[in-house]
Amino acid sequence: MISRFPALASREFRIFWIGQFISLVGTWMQSTVQPYLAYRLTDQPIYLGLVGFAATLPALLLTLPGGVLVERHDKRQVVIAMQIIMMAQAFALAFLALTQRINIWHIVGLAAVLGAANAIEITARQAMLVELVGKEALPNAIALNSTIFNAARVLGPAVAAPFLLLLGPRGEGWAFFANGVSYAVVIISLLTISRQPHRPPQTQRKKLLAEFRDGQRYILRAPTVAMLVVMASILGFFATPLSMQIPALARDVLGHLGEPQAAVAARNSALVTAQGVGALAAAISLAVLSATVKRKGRLLLAGQLAFGLAFTGLSFSRTLTPALALIAIYGWGMVTQLATTNTLIQLIVPDELRGRVISTYLWGLQGVAPFGSLLVGWMVQQWQLPTAVLISGSVCLLSTVIIHTLTPGLRRIVA
Numbered sequence: 001m002i003s004r005f006p007a008l009a010s011r012e013f014r015i016f017w018i019g020q021f022i023s024l025v026g027t028w029m030q031s032t033v034q035p036y037l038a039y040r041l042t043d044q045p046i047y048l049g050l051v052g053f054a055a056t057l058p059a060l061l062l063t064l065p066g067g068v069l070v071e072r073h074d075k076r077q078v079v080i081a082m083q084i085i086m087m088a089q090a091f092a093l094a095f096l097a098l099t100q101r102i103n104i105w106h107i108v109g110l111a112a113v114l115g116a117a118n119a120i121e122i123t124a125r126q127a128m129l130v131e132l133v134g135k136e137a138l139p140n141a142i143a144l145n146s147t148i149f150n151a152a153r154v155l156g157p158a159v160a161a162p163f164l165l166l167l168g169p170r171g172e173g174w175a176f177f178a179n180g181v182s183y184a185v186v187i188i189s190l191l192t193i194s195r196q197p198h199r200p201p202q203t204q205r206k207k208l209l210a211e212f213r214d215g216q217r218y219i220l221r222a223p224t225v226a227m228l229v230v231m232a233s234i235l236g237f238f239a240t241p242l243s244m245q246i247p248a249l250a251r252d253v254l255g256h257l258g259e260p261q262a263a264v265a266a267r268n269s270a271l272v273t274a275q276g277v278g279a280l281a282a283a284i285s286l287a288v289l290s291a292t293v294k295r296k297g298r299l300l301l302a303g304q305l306a307f308g309l310a311f312t313g314l315s316f317s318r319t320l321t322p323a324l325a326l327i328a329i330y331g332w333g334m335v336t337q338l339a340t341t342n343t344l345i346q347l348i349v350p351d352e353l354r355g356r357v358i359s360t361y362l363w364g365l366q367g368v369a370p371f372g373s374l375l376v377g378w379m380v381q382q383w384q385l386p387t388a389v390l391i392s393g394s395v396c397l398l399s400t401v402i403i404h405t406l407t408p409g410l411r412r413i414v415a
Contacts, residue, residue: 005287006133007141012134012193019189021148023083024181028156029244032272033164033175036265037097038107038248045385047104049247049377054108054225057238058116059366066120067359068211075128080190082121087183089113090176093270095171123362127355130346132193133268139343143287146339150283150331151275161269165262216358218349225348225357229339233306233364237372239334239413240309240365245376248273248385254320274324278331286339297410300340301400306332308397315390329386338365348408 007013038051070078089110096102133141161177219226240319250268282303310329317323341361349357379388404410 005144007144009137010133013129013141015189015192016057016186017144017148019186020145021152023186024149024152025159026090028152028272028276029160029163029175030093031089032157032269033172034093034107034111034267035247036164037102037172038104039251040261041107044379045245045248045252046377048248048382049373049375051108051111052083052240052243052373052377053370055111055115056366056369058112059119059363060196060368062116062119063123063359063363063367064212066123067215067356069118070124070127070355072357075124075131076190076193078124079121079128080187081182082124084116085117086091086114087180087187088119089117090180090183094115094176094180095172097176098170099173102173118147119366123359125356126342126346126358127196130131130354133349138346140236140287141405142339142343143283143345146335147280147283147287150276150279150335151329153274154273154280157269157272157276161266165267166270180390197317206241207245209411212356213361215353218353219357219360222348223407224410225345226260227403227410229361229364231399232308232338232341233368234396235312235334237368238376238395239307240369240372242311242376242392243275245380245388246275247381249323253385255324270320270324271327274328275331277332278328279330279335280299280331281328281334283300283339286336296340296344300337300344300410302335302399303333303340304404305333305397307337307395312397313392313393314389315386315393318334332403336407338372342414396406 008017035048038047039045040078041047093102093106093110096106129141129145131136133281159178160175163175165171167174219229247264247268249273251264254266254267266409290393305328310333314323314326314330317326345361346354376388379391
């Protein structure tokens, strides 16, 4: 067991891993319920884009400086502080929804709060993994972390469905409350971790701006890392916003006139769950094979092609069954390429630059997403969702072909 999953040999990683899983189930509950509530309140896809914009705008502003700041502090303490902010945000949403005072601007504002905390937390969490397990077990730790993330992506929407179907107009509020409670679990787990056994010694620090420039110079001088960041940016701009449009897909493309709201809610949860099933399949296979599959470049290309083809094919689907199959393949491709990219960056980059380079990668993936959310929301409003999906999917697929044709070395990476 330990030989196949070496990251689990670390007590600190096991504690964090279990607590994080429980918290992620709550997070995915909220991720399912929040756009559903926004669409129920407004009936306009442009507001789904606005919520996505608010949630991801802080990543544009905070992720890059956050990478420098994270390297100056205990990463565990940073993660705890950000988790506390996220918990307060979830309880605020719960209060507003349960008292039926909530409106779209509350959702937009609190999405921005969550996005700000997440922009710092995710960099600290990713950089903390190597300190918990060491570099040799890092690929397995990343794959196992991806596994619980995507298991929660399946369980979260499934758990959210009863809140929406059985608890009436206050169901969203109770789902937000349950998410707030789940954050307490991961905070407690982090407080029980007393040490980070593989934490590198602190080096002499320069000024913040000088350290930031050092990180960017490294990326510019490392073509493989730079290209991985570019590909993440394309994905973040054109693909990430699709998740906010799933309620529109469930109602306007796959739905029927006059059907009850409960049917739309069930279809919405089914689509999110299908995406999670594909993502979970990818994460499990990566966790099992992380120590044996060395040709990470080919694995990256396979994930990108599967993702791009399924993304583009989704624009032609008008019934639920093929849409579920395509969105599952979409989820598999998304996780395969993101987990592989994350692994390659963390293994290639020196320890002293890891936080800064990870923050740049995450900025490429998330920082450009606010503008992608607005663009996709506008395209859906103007041309309907299938056209917007066709354009976005075609861009992702074409960019994959062009980049791998121009830089064939990416396919040959062994790690």
